[in-house]
Amino acid sequence: MVTATLAAMGKGSSEDLHRAALNVAVELVELGLVLPALEAAAHRWSRHIDPSLLRYFAGEVLEVTPNPKLLNPEIPNP
Numbered sequence: 001m002v003t004a005t006l007a008a009m010g011k012g013s014s015e016d017l018h019r020a021a022l023n024v025a026v027e028l029v030e031l032g033l034v035l036p037a038l039e040a041a042a043h044r045w046s047r048h049i050d051p052s053l054l055r056y057f058a059g060e061v062l063e064v065t066p067n068p069k070l071l072n073p074e075i076p077n078p
Helices: 002-009 015-030 034-043 051-064
Strands: none
Touching: 002 015, 002 034, 015 034, 015 051, 034 051
């Protein structure tokens, strides 16, 4: 869905529209579709958006990803 949206917009569309589509992808990550979203970002989206928007997506994903230490306090500190 996000890939088709980005392809339809092309690189010439506004950055705000691209960010809106990427925000949908971040919500999909929050819902558990992590691998499909990351695979699409890595292999398909670069043809349709500026690299700075891929960095934006990566940053947003990192913001919504919980710290594994919080999920499992038994993980030892490095």
